[in-house]
Amino acid sequence: MVTVSLCMIVKNEEEALHTCLKSVHDLVDEIIIVDTGSTDSTQEVAASFNARIYPFEWCDDFSAARNYAFDQATQEYQFWLDADDILEEQDRLAFLDWKKQATVSYDSITMDYVLSVDEQGQPLYKLKRNRIVRRDRRFRWIGFVHEFLHVTGSTFHSNMAVTHKKTRAYTDRNLHIYLQHREQGTVFSERDHYYFANELYDNGRILEAIQQYEHYLGLDQGWIEDRIAACFKLADCYAHQGQKQEQRMALLRTLNLDVPRAQFCCTFGNLFIEDEQYTQAIYWFRQATLIEPPQDVMALTNSSYFTWFPHLQLCLCYDRIGDIEKAKSHHRIAQLHHPTHPSVLYNEQYFAQLEQK
Structure with a gap:
C-alpha cells in the first residue's frame, strides 16, 4: 500500500471541480488545491472535500503554480489532475487496485489520457502522461504554458486512464x-x-x-x-x-x-477522393488497414485511423468504381467497429435499398 497526494491548480472551476473531486476524493490520502485567483465558489467546493487550499498569485506561468502545488504534498506519491478531468468507475477500481498492491518502487506511473470518446464511450483520441510520481524524487514542471512534468528513472505504464471532460469554451x-x-x-x-x-x-x-x-x-x-x-x-x-x-x-x-502512419495514408487517400481518383485512394486506404499504432506508448493516437475510418472510405471508393461486393465487405468491417456512426448508418440503408432493386 502506498499513499498519494492529489495536487491541482484551479481558478473559477466550481462546477468542474466538484465532478472531478467526487470521482477521486476517496482514492487519495490528501488533496492539495492551489487556487490562482477564483472569484466563484471554487474554494468552498474544494473545502467540502476536505482539501488543503493554498492561494497563489497568478504570474502567467503554469509550471510555477504546479510546482508550488507539488511542494505542499506530504504523501509518498504525487498525482495531478486538471479540474475538468475525472476517473471513470473502471479506472477508479484500477487505481484502488494499484494503490493496494504498489510499493514505492517506480519513479513514475503513466496513465492514459482520454481526450475524446465515441458514441459508445470508447476512446478516440488518447495519449499517456506521467500522472503519478514519487515525491522524494522532487520532479519539476517545465514551461510557462503547455507545461510538462520532467521525469527520469523507472516508469510503469499502467492501464489506468484519466478522462477529459472539458466543459468550458x-x-x-x-x-x-x-x-x-x-x-x-x-x-x-x-x-x-x-x-x-x-x-x-x-x-x-x-x-x-x-x-x-x-x-x-x-x-x-x-x-x-x-x-x-x-x-x-x-x-x-x-x-x-x-x-x-x-x-x-x-x-x-x-x-x-x-514510416508511414495510418493518419498519413488516410489523409493522402482523402486527397485522391477529392480528385475522384478512386483507384489511387484505394491504395492508400488499404495501406492504412495494415499499419499498427506508433511504437512510442506516449504518442497521441486516434483509433479511427486504425479501425473503422479506412474501411468506411474503402466502401465509398469501391462503390464509386462499381465493385459493390467489395464496398459491402468494407462496410461490414466499418460497421463492426463503429455501428452508430452516421455514415455507417447511411451506408447500411444504401445497401439495403440496392438489394431491393
Missing part, C-alpha cells in the same frame, strides 16, 4: 501568454515553438501558424511525435488556404521522420 489565454513572452524576448524551446504554432492555428491565425510550424520544423529538433503532428497541422493550414500542392508536401514530410 476554448479561450485565447494561452496564445496571449505566448505573445507576451515573445514580446518580452523570452527564448522559446523547440517545444514552445510547436505549441505556439498550435495556439495560432486553434485561434484561426492560419498564416501566422504556417510561418510558426515552418520555423519549428526547420529547427529539426524536438520529440518526433510533435514534429510529425506539426506536419499534419501544417497540411491542415495549407488546406484551409486552398494550397493543395503545399498540403501534399507537408504530409509527405512525415515520411522523412518515420
